[in-house]
Amino acid sequence: MTARRTTTIVLATVAVLGLATTSGCGLRSASGTVLDADPGQIKHYESLEGVSLTVAAKDFTEQQILGNMLSIILNAAGADVTNLSNIPGSFGARAAMTGGEANISPEYTGTGWINYLGNDKPVKGEEQQWKAVDEADRENGLTWLKPAPMNNTYAFAIRASAAKRLGVTKLSDLQKLPKDELTFCVESEFAARNDGFVPMLEAYGLSKDAIGRVTTLDTGVVYTATAKGSCNFGEVFTTDGRIPGLNLTVLEDDKKFFPLYNLTEVIDSDVLRKHPELKEIFAQLNPKLTNEVMLTLNAKVDTGGEDPAIVARDWLVDEGLLK
Template sequence: MKIKKIMVVLGMLASIGMVLAACGGNSDGDQAAEGNKQITVSSKNFTENVILAHMMAELIEAKTDIKVTRTVNLGGSNVVWNALKNNEVQLFPDYTGTIVANYYQEETGTSEESLSKTRELLKADNLAFLEPFGMNNTYTLAVTKETADQYNLKTFSDLAKVSDEMTLGVEFEFLDRDDGYPGIQKLYDMNFKDSKGMDHGIMYQAIEKGETDVTNAYATDAQIIVHNLVILEDDKQFFPPYDGGPVIRQDTLDQYPEIEDVLNLLKGQITDAEMQELNAQVDMEGLKEDDVARDFLVKKGLIEG
């Protein structure tokens, strides 16, 4: 008799447990359904890319009900690229020149041609490149303001005319790469009095001390502001364009089409000079990338403060 009672009690407890489990399961399912609207935004491991990733994340959070996970500073170009293709992340900022030349080993062309080719190449892999941000983080040549004023330098062609009076100080690999000094020499007939290879950080110290007259740089590098350098125009478009913009999985866009309109709010919003300043706020002033990104969006009127 006691055994029967025990069995009955155990049966009742089991039934209650099943009911509770079922309720719990439904609750978890509802929560999963509610929380399923999410996206992971990533970035490469340098200041500019981290700032741009935070901008995109901030906009999506402010303008949609999509939950955003941020995995910034993930690694170099190929690391983040593979993460995107493997659906470990769904969105990150990249550059047309990197996509065309690095990922697909194709020729770039002008900004318009590179953008078109970028979209064509990505489409085959079910990826998309949305509207460019406006800045072009390409290679360039820079001089001090004093040198620019002295020789009235505005373009690479202007520099070529007086290059035999100057010393070039650039990164080591720039001296030997076909898309570096050898290519510039050939296209612009630019031949410096002397050329020196050095580490990236030393280049800026050298030009500031007058040990060199010309250096290579990235168009959006914060060091350009710090050392008051003047970027010269690549008037024959030797360097490929590196126009920045959002790269996103097409299946993510299909699932959340509202993301495209939201991210396109950044179209043409960031000039090279503005990107330099944003980078400088992090690299020189010590501000946090997410704060810099948010403040910029507020300043542009894209989100509320």
């Protein structure tokens, strides 16, 4: 899940090179298929018939689900859709958008503001962060639609049995715990970020001397290590399907420390001007995309082994957006 957080120049370069080498004629999706569905609450638009739209999404579970979701919706609405729902890394997807090889992408407001636009500090407030990134990215010919409630940000989780034993539900509860219970599993990037581990401790009144063991692990290992009790508190992403799959409990960020990463669609501004109905389409989808929904959908893939495209279509049909 950390693909969208990566900010180093080396990884950005690799991602862009990956785009160039995927195909001599441009990008291709690992799946590429757009599953069929009939219009439902989201209707068919004659104005979209014959319009070519290309969806770019990244190569982790949530993005594969969302990229397929957008592709299926746009296809049912009448467009001719190319599905690029498996591009390596955040900067690969961004390069597809800014380079004109794609014209719509599921994105996160925090990623746009911090990773793509190079700002050091997030904007507080969901609407304020969205408006800031939208206004700034208009100069790059991209428009950010009003985001979903879903916020895939950093968090700390604890196995459910330990949460009950320690009596913790929110990060401010950490202050009342003894040092030997304050054991953490984090990934290396998070440990060094200015919106990461040490500043988080300071925001909640804890010093490095006041905590116990800190173990640095790869992202996937953090989840399993936390579930097994190797540490009490593991760094997670709030919509990761492994949270319910491993019976972890996410602690509330009650001081609102972590940046906001609300999901929305980024669309080429010229395309949106020609087809304002796209805004209407996604205004029906976005309010339904909550953390709880994405946790469930991600878990179907991550722990249930289901196909992201089928998971996306089935949910759209169950919600009545399509048939």
